[in-house]
Amino acid sequence: MHETSTHRTVPLVNETDWALFLDFDGTLVDIVERPDAVAVDPGLCDVLHRIQIRLGGALAIISGRPIAFLDEKLISDRFDTAGLHGLEYRIGENVFLCQPEDHPRLRDIVPRLDETVSQKPGVLIEDKGCSVAVHWRLAPQEKDFVLATVNAAVESLGPEYRVQFGKAVAEIVPAAAGKGKVIEAFLRQEPYLGRKPIFVGDDLTDENGFKSVNAHGGVSIRIGAGETVAQRRLESPTDLRRCLSTWAAGGALPRLETANV
Ligand SMILES: [Mg+2]
CATH class of the missing domain: 3.30.70.1020 (Trehalose-6-phosphate phosphatase related protein; domain 2)
Known part of the structure; x- marks a missing residue:
């Protein structure tokens, strides 16, 4: 990858210090015209699973979709997940579903x-x-x-x-829904407890999560253009998937552009 002086590295000195929170639509997967037609890149689950192991389990999907939809798309129930903008969540064996x-x-x-x-x-x-x-x-x-x-x-x-x-x-x-609030709930529980959060998202609903992650001394990353309180920016879900693949394969989390805000 070509490097320039505008790049910085997320300082993953010790992976056990960090927890990774990832939005789904527009972040892990490309946005499509019909919301039900979203497609997951083959190999993504394996990449996420490898990073989950490297982080001692501290990886969660934080989405506006219902957890049941995310499980189906990610063909797995092994990822900790917050659905419906934080109204429902699953951490390990603990499941809180919205009824x-x-x-x-x-x-x-x-x-x-x-x-x-x-x-x-x-x-x-x-x-x-x-x-x-x-x-x-x-x-x-x-x-x-x-x-x-x-x-x-x-x-x-x-x-x-x-x-x-x-x-x-x-x-x-x-009104109780909010990604920031649910990320904070994760950070109060193992294996997230005591770690610094990294949160990657692309949309207005993620701004609330970015704010909370910034307040916790974490790293906030916005996918794509638009006004944001995130500290850093990646161009597209493709860029993020490339970064995650590199990380999963044993490299450090690759260089990320600083947000121009
Ligand atoms: Mg999104």
């Missing part, structure tokens, strides 16, 4: 929301049980319609819910 029946008012509005947005070709609803996302990637002209619809729906639910914005998506989530 849709705990969100009756959200469940009540989903059919109406579905009916409203399905009038617009290309607008897709992703019902995750305890949250509901509306995507306009295939219909960018409908962005204002989606925002107005989702905002009206969340207002009708009151302060226990909020809108989480992302890349061509607006999602109604319980």
